[in-house]
Amino acid sequence: MTLFLGYLVVGLVTGCVYALIASGLVVTYTTTGIFNFAHGAIAMASAYVFWQLWQGWHIPTIISVLLVLLIFAPLFGLIVERVLMRPLDGKPVDVPIVVTLGLLLLLVGLINLIFDQTKGRHLPQFFNGAGFTVAGLLVTYEQLIAALSIVVVAIALRILFRQTRIGIALRAVVDNSDLLAMAGGRPVRVKQLAWAMSCSLAAFAGILLAGINALNTINLTLLVVDGYAAAIIGRLRNLPTAIGGALAIAIGQELLFDYLPQWGFLTRIQGQIPILVLFLVLIILPQDRLRTASFTGAVPPRVASLRSSVAVGAALIAACAIVAPFLSDGNLRNSSKGFAIAIIVLSLILLTGYGGMASLCQMTFAGLGAFAMGHVASGASWLGVLAAIGLAGAVGALVALPTLRLRGLYLALATFAFAAFMDAAFFGESLGTGGSLNIGRVKIPGIPTTSDQAFFIVTCVAFVLCSIGVLALRRGPFGRKLVAANDSPAACATLGVSVNSTKLIAFTIAAALAGLGGALYGGSPGQVDANDFPYLFSLTILLLARVGGVNTATGAFLGAASLTLFTIFVAPHNPTVFGHVLRLAQLQYVLTGLAAISVGRDPNGIAGRFTDVIERVRSAGRPQPQFMTAAGSPAAVFMSEEGEGLVSTAQ
Amino acid sequence: MTSHAIELIDVRAGYGRIEVLHGVNLAVPSGTVYALLGPNGGGKSTTLQVISGAIRPTSGCVHVAGAHVNGASPDGLVRAGLSRIPEGRGIFPNLTVDDNLRMWTYAAGMPFRQVRDVAFARFPRLAERRNQRAGTMSGGEQQMLAMSRALVAEPAVLLLDEISMGLAPIIVSELYDLVRQLAEEGITILLVEQFATTALRVADFAAVMSQGRIVAVGEPQDIAEQVSEAYLGGAA
Numbered sequence A: 001m002t003l004f005l006g007y008l009v010v011g012l013v014t015g016c017v018y019a020l021i022a023s024g025l026v027v028t029y030t031t032t033g034i035f036n037f038a039h040g041a042i043a044m045a046s047a048y049v050f051w052q053l054w055q056g057w058h059i060p061t062i063i064s065v066l067l068v069l070l071i072f073a074p075l076f077g078l079i080v081e082r083v084l085m086r087p088l089d090g091k092p093v094d095v096p097i098v099v100t101l102g103l104l105l106l107l108v109g110l111i112n113l114i115f116d117q118t119k120g121r122h123l124p125q126f127f128n129g130a131g132f133t134v135a136g137l138l139v140t141y142e143q144l145i146a147a148l149s150i151v152v153v154a155i156a157l158r159i160l161f162r163q164t165r166i167g168i169a170l171r172a173v174v175d176n177s178d179l180l181a182m183a184g185g186r187p188v189r190v191k192q193l194a195w196a197m198s199c200s201l202a203a204f205a206g207i208l209l210a211g212i213n214a215l216n217t218i219n220l221t222l223l224v225v226d227g228y229a230a231a232i233i234g235r236l237r238n239l240p241t242a243i244g245g246a247l248a249i250a251i252g253q254e255l256l257f258d259y260l261p262q263w264g265f266l267t268r269i270q271g272q273i274p275i276l277v278l279f280l281v282l283i284i285l286p287q288d289r290l291r292t293a294s295f296t297g298a299v300p301p302r303v304a305s306l307r308s309s310v311a312v313g314a315a316l317i318a319a320c321a322i323v324a325p326f327l328s329d330g331n332l333r334n335s336s337k338g339f340a341i342a343i344i345v346l347s348l349i350l351l352t353g354y355g356g357m358a359s360l361c362q363m364t365f366a367g368l369g370a371f372a373m374g375h376v377a378s379g380a381s382w383l384g385v386l387a388a389i390g391l392a393g394a395v396g397a398l399v400a401l402p403t404l405r406l407r408g409l410y411l412a413l414a415t416f417a418f419a420a421f422m423d424a425a426f427f428g429e430s431l432g433t434g435g436s437l438n439i440g441r442v443k444i445p446g447i448p449t450t451s452d453q454a455f456f457i458v459t460c461v462a463f464v465l466c467s468i469g470v471l472a473l474r475r476g477p478f479g480r481k482l483v484a485a486n487d488s489p490a491a492c493a494t495l496g497v498s499v500n501s502t503k504l505i506a507f508t509i510a511a512a513l514a515g516l517g518g519a520l521y522g523g524s525p526g527q528v529d530a531n532d533f534p535y536l537f538s539l540t541i542l543l544l545a546r547v548g549g550v551n552t553a554t555g556a557f558l559g560a561a562s563l564t565l566f567t568i569f570v571a572p573h574n575p576t577v578f579g580h581v582l583r584l585a586q587l588q589y590v591l592t593g594l595a596a597i598s599v600g601r602d603p604n605g606i607a608g609r610f611t612d613v614i615e616r617v618r619s620a621g622r623p624q625p626q627f628m629t630a631a632g633s634p635a636a637v638f639m640s641e642e643g644e645g646l647v648s649t650a651q
Numbered sequence B: 001m002t003s004h005a006i007e008l009i010d011v012r013a014g015y016g017r018i019e020v021l022h023g024v025n026l027a028v029p030s031g032t033v034y035a036l037l038g039p040n041g042g043g044k045s046t047t048l049q050v051i052s053g054a055i056r057p058t059s060g061c062v063h064v065a066g067a068h069v070n071g072a073s074p075d076g077l078v079r080a081g082l083s084r085i086p087e088g089r090g091i092f093p094n095l096t097v098d099d100n101l102r103m104w105t106y107a108a109g110m111p112f113r114q115v116r117d118v119a120f121a122r123f124p125r126l127a128e129r130r131n132q133r134a135g136t137m138s139g140g141e142q143q144m145l146a147m148s149r150a151l152v153a154e155p156a157v158l159l160l161d162e163i164s165m166g167l168a169p170i171i172v173s174e175l176y177d178l179v180r181q182l183a184e185e186g187i188t189i190l191l192v193e194q195f196a197t198t199a200l201r202v203a204d205f206a207a208v209m210s211q212g213r214i215v216a217v218g219e220p221q222d223i224a225e226q227v228s229e230a231y232l233g234g235a236a
Helices: A002-032 A038-056 A061-088 A095-115 A139-161 A167-176 A177-182 A188-212 A217-233 A237-258 A262-270 A274-285 A306-326 A329-354 A360-376 A382-402 A409-430 A452-477 A477-487 A489-495 A499-523 A534-548 A551-571 A584-599 A607-623 A632-639 B044-051 B072-077 B097-108 B113-121 B124-128 B139-153 B169-184 B196-202 B220-231
Strands: A133-134 A136-138 B006-015 B020-029 B033-038 B058-066 B081-086 B157-161 B188-194 B203-210 B213-218
Touching: A002 A038, A002 A136, A002 A167, A002 A188, A002 A217, A002 A237, A002 A499, A038 A095, A038 A584, A038 B196, A061 A188, A061 B213, A095 A217, A095 A409, A095 A534, A095 A584, A095 A607, A133 A139, A136 A139, A136 A329, A139 A167, A139 A188, A139 A262, A139 B113, A167 A188, A167 B097, A177 A188, A177 A584, A177 B072, A177 B124, A188 A217, A188 A306, A188 B081, A217 A237, A217 A409, A217 A632, A262 A274, A262 A409, A274 A382, A274 A409, A274 B058, A274 B113, A306 A551, A306 B072, A306 B188, A329 A360, A329 A499, A329 A551, A329 B097, A329 B169, A360 A382, A360 A409, A360 A499, A360 A534, A382 A409, A382 A499, A409 A534, A452 A477, A452 A551, A477 A489, A489 A499, A534 A551, A534 A584, A534 A607, A551 B081, A607 B006, B006 B044, B006 B188, B020 B033, B020 B044, B020 B188, B020 B213, B033 B044, B033 B169, B033 B196, B044 B058, B044 B157, B044 B188, B072 B081, B072 B097, B081 B139, B081 B203, B097 B113, B097 B157, B113 B124, B113 B139, B124 B139, B139 B169, B169 B196, B169 B220, B196 B220, B203 B220
Parallel strands: B033 B188, B033 B203, B081 B157, B157 B188
Antiparallel strands: A133 A136, B006 B020, B006 B058, B203 B213
16 A cells, blocks of 8 residues: 555656646747747756756755746746747747757757766755655655645646736737737737746756656656646646646556556556657547648749759769769768768658648658668668668558648647657667667669768669659649648548548658668668667758758758768867867757757748749849739729739830 | 827838838827728728837828827837727637736726726626637627727727628617717727728718828718719729
8 A cells, every 4th residue: 555655656746747847838838829849958958957056066955946947947938039939920830840849959959068968967856855754655845845836836827827917918918919919918028928937837847857867868858748748638728637637647657657567568668658648649639729730831942843853863963973982981971871861851841841741750760761671681682671661651651540630730749759659669679779780781783882982872862863753743643632732621622632641641651761761871880779760860850851941852952961061070079168078969959959940930941042042043034023012902903904914024 | 289189191101012001191180080981902901000000101100199109019009098999809719708808907097897897887798798708709799898998998099990890780880889989088089991881970080091092081071972982993
C-alpha cells in the first residue's frame, strides 16, 4: 500500500508539472492564437539560467527562483512578443509555427553553446530533500510545493480569466484585436502580459522538471513536450480539462511503469506514454474549433519546365564534377551527405510546398531508410535501396492513414509526436545498443562508388533525378490534384477528386523519398548511430526547406547547401573565448533558428527572392500592367467593359 | 477652433499602393447626425477608418473635436472621446454578453455594474442572454450589444459603419431610434449607410461619396437627386 501511495505521489507531482506546462500553452493559445512550439525550450533555458544563478553563482535559493520567475522569464516573454510575435500580426497561421520552431532550435543551440553539454549538471533538491511522513510515506517539501503550485496557478488563472477585466481582455484580444482597440483597450499590452505570464509558467515547470531529472537540453525540451498532450486534451482552451488530463497521463504513466511487466518493447514504450497520448488525442479529438492552416501561402513561383529543370540539373552535375577533384575526402563525404539531406528536404517540397502538409518527422523516415539499407543484403546493394524506399514509404503510409484529416498545426504536432516517439523507442534501441550500423554504398557497374569522389557525383545525380521527378509530378495531373486538395478540399470533393487518397499518396511518396535520402545519408560516412536521426533534426529539415524556399527544388538545394557549407567551414572549429570552449557545431541550431525566424515568414524563401529578381530582369523590357486605383467601384467595372480595363496593358 | 466635430481636409489614403481616397474634404458640425452615402467601393468605410485611426492617411489633415489626429492610435482616440462601431458585428463572438459589456468599461468611465444596467435598460433582451456566447445570438441582438458600447461610452463623436447590414427592418428602425436619441444627448454622429432612405430619415446632413471623392453635400431633401444618381452609376 505504501509503495502504491509512493508511486501515486510521484505520478501526482509529475502530473502537476505537466499541468503547469499545459496552462502556459493554454495561456498563449487563448490569448494570441499561437501554439508555442518553443514552450519546452523556454522552460529548459529557464532551468539553465536558474542553475547558473543558484549553483553557478551561489545566489540564495529563493532569490534565484524569484529572479527567474519574476524577472528573467517575463522579460524573455516581452522580448519574444516584441521581436518575434508582433510582426506576425496578419500573417498566415502557419508562419507562427515556423517562427516558434525556429525559436526552439535557437534556444537549444544557444544553451548548448553556453553550457558545455559534456559536463553533467543537476539541481539539488530544495530543502535538501527534507519532508514529512504521511502514512509511513516520505513526502518532500519540494513535491508538496509542486502539487500546491498547480492548485494556486489554476485558481489564479481561473479568477483572472473569468473575473477580472484584464483577464477577459486577454480572451477578447484573440477574438478581435482591432475591436479591443476600438473599445479603448490596449491590445499590445494585453499580448505582452500573455507572453510574460506563459514564459513564467514555462520557467516554473522547467525548474521543477530539472529538479526531478538531470539538466540536459534535449531531454528537458522533450520532457516539456510530454505536457503538450495535456494541453491538447484541453483543446488548448479549456484549463480544467487540460489539468485533469495532465494528472491522468502522469499518474497512469507512473503506475504502468511500476506495475507492467518489464518486457523489452514495453519497457521502451513506457517512457513515451505522454507522447503516445498526444498522438492518439490528436487523431481522436475533433479539431473543428482549432484554427488550422495549410502550410504554404503567398504566391508560389512558376514551376520549372522539364527542359529547364534538366538543364539546371545537368549544370549542377557538371559543376560538381569540376569541383570534386579539389575537395578533400572528408569534405566530399560531407558534400554527398549534403545531397542526401537535399533529397530529404526535397520530400518536404512535395509534401509541404505543394501539398500544404507540414511534417516534422522526415528524419525519422530517413532513419528508417538507413536502417533498411543497412540490414538488407549486407548493406550495399540495390535491394537495400529498394528496401529503404519501401520501408520508409510503408511506414509513411501507416502514419498518414490516421493523420490524413489533420491539417496545419495538428498534423505538425502529430508528426512531431511520432518523431519524438521513434527517437526514443526505436532509434535509441535499434541503432544505439550495437553502437552503430554499417551502411554500404550501392554498387553501380562501371562506377567505383567506394571512392568518395564517385559517390559524391552519384548523390548529386540522385538529387537531380529526384528533383526532376518531383517537378514532373507537380506539372502532371497528380500535382494539380495535390495543389487543388490543399487550396480547397471542398471544391475538390465537388469535382470528384479524392482529397484523402491524394494526400495519402503524397505522404507516402515523400516518406519514400526521405527513405532514399536516408540510405544515401548513411552510405556517405559508411555507418550511422542513434544520434544521426534526432527529432530536432527533423525540425531543422522543415526549417531548411522553409528558409531555402518550400515551393521549389532550388529551395531544397539551397537549404541543404547552406547546412553543408556550415558543416564544412564552421562546425569543425572550437575556439576558446574567455577560457570557454565554444563548440561551433552547435551554431547549426542557432543559425537555422535565426534563419527560420527571419526568412521563414516568406514561404518562397531564398529561392523565391532569386526568382523574383530573375522575373524582374526578364520583364524589364515588357509593358507593365496598369491598375485602376478605385478598386471595384461600379464605374471602374463599367470602364473595363469599354476596353480601358482594370488590368489592361497600356502601349 | 470651429464648431466642427470632424473635419477632413484633402485627405488621401488607401491600402498599400492602392489609393482609395483621392482628396476627401468633409466637415461634420457638432451635435448633428451626418450620413455618408454612396455606392460600394466609394470609400465610405475607408473614410471612417481614417477618422478612427485604423488607417493612416498618406496626406491631408484629420481633425476630431478640433485636435489634429493624423496617425493617433485607435485606443488613444477612444480615450479622447471617439467611438466607432465597425462594419459587421462589433462584438467579441467568443465572449459572453457579460464579458463583452465588461470590455466596454475601458471607454465607459463607469463601473461594470452601471454599464450593465444602462445596456440592459435600453436593450432588455440582452439581459436574458447575459451568459450566452455573443456569437451565438441573432444578428439583431449582436448589433444591440455592439451599439450598447456607444450608449455607455457617451463619446463626443460616434462613427457608425453600416449598422443596418443584414438586419430585419423592425430592428433597423429600433437601432435608428437609438441613433436619434444619442444625437439628442449631444453626440455627433457620422454614419455610413448603403440604404440611403433609412439614413436620410435620421440625418441632419448628408454627403455622397463616389470613387474616393465627395461628390455632393447638403441637407437630405437637397441632395436626394445626387444620391440616386450616384447609386445608379451616373456619378462617374
